[in-house]
Amino acid sequence: MKIAIYQMDIQAGKPETNRDKVQQWIKSVAERHRPDVAVLPEMWTTGYALSEIAQLADEENGQTQQMLKTLAKEHRIDLVAGSIAVNTAEGVVNRTLTISRDGEVIHAYDKIHLVPMLDEPRYLAAGKEKASPYELQETTMGSFICYDLRFPEIARSLAVNGAKVIYVFGEWPEARRDHWDALLRARAIENQSFVVAAGAVGSHDGSNFSGHSTVISPWGNVLALGSPDEEETLVANIDISEVDEFREAVPALKNRLPARY
Numbered sequence: 001m002k003i004a005i006y007q008m009d010i011q012a013g014k015p016e017t018n019r020d021k022v023q024q025w026i027k028s029v030a031e032r033h034r035p036d037v038a039v040l041p042e043m044w045t046t047g048y049a050l051s052e053i054a055q056l057a058d059e060e061n062g063q064t065q066q067m068l069k070t071l072a073k074e075h076r077i078d079l080v081a082g083s084i085a086v087n088t089a090e091g092v093v094n095r096t097l098t099i100s101r102d103g104e105v106i107h108a109y110d111k112i113h114l115v116p117m118l119d120e121p122r123y124l125a126a127g128k129e130k131a132s133p134y135e136l137q138e139t140t141m142g143s144f145i146c147y148d149l150r151f152p153e154i155a156r157s158l159a160v161n162g163a164k165v166i167y168v169f170g171e172w173p174e175a176r177r178d179h180w181d182a183l184l185r186a187r188a189i190e191n192q193s194f195v196v197a198a199g200a201v202g203s204h205d206g207s208n209f210s211g212h213s214t215v216i217s218p219w220g221n222v223l224a225l226g227s228p229d230e231e232e233t234l235v236a237n238i239d240i241s242e243v244d245e246f247r248e249a250v251p252a253l254k255n256r257l258p259a260r261y
């Protein structure tokens with residue numbers, strides 16, 4: 001499975017600009033690399049312009065979702081489309097969408113852990129549903145968003161329920177880049193799954209984002225690593241059979257003893 005990640009310099013508060021950037025990136029990555037799956041970062045339409053988020057957010061099934069459906073169909077690529085701000089009856093949520101190459105939304109999940117350090121609880125509504133696995137490319141996968149990475153139960157629950165590839169979308173601060181690197185690698189090794197993480201670069205309100213988008217194998221090998229500060233495309237091929245091979249060789253997932261923890 002060939003995966004392309006857009007490590008994006010998101011223009012905070014400029015959804016039109018960001019939609020144009022993503023549209024062009026998908027067209028160019030489709031022509032140059034022909035990936036099976038294209039992956040985007042967290043909150044890529046609005047960035048962290050939280051004080052204006054209700055005005056900048058999409059409506060449900062809104063413009064960004066329609067654009068992604070059209071692009072997925074036109075270029076025959078599955079889009080693990082990072083996350084976007086969406087206005088709902090509960091408030092604005094930070095929502096990830098996965099859209100198949102047939103233009104169907106096959107998975108959505110609203111970030112459940114809001115980040116106090118970025119003032120998210122003041123402006124965003126937390127998701128109420130757990131992150132559930134979904135099928136793409138005849139493989140079970142799962143997705144969650146940035147701060148969720150600090151809560152190992154989410155990745156564990158996805159893996160126990162069959163996920164072999166776990167996607168993470170971030171706008172993670174540079175100041176905590178070491179945590180991003182370490183936690184992503186730990187989630188891959190402990191859940192014996194591929195971890196595919198799309199991060200952002202650039203800065204907002206005086207703080208830089210950490211880059212370091214990555215693809216990590218179940219063995220913990222880093223198959224691709226983005227720069228700390230440049231916008232770029234990462235491309236990696238992953239062999240899903242490595243998941244079963246590793247789980248058989250080191251049967252840690254099977255050997256869990258949940259009743260004893």
Ligand SMILES: NC(=O)CCC(=O)C(=O)O
Pocket residue numbers: 042115117118145146147148150170171172173176179
């Ligand atoms: N966008 C985020 O969720 C950032 C998370 C973060 O800053 C941290 O966990 O540290």
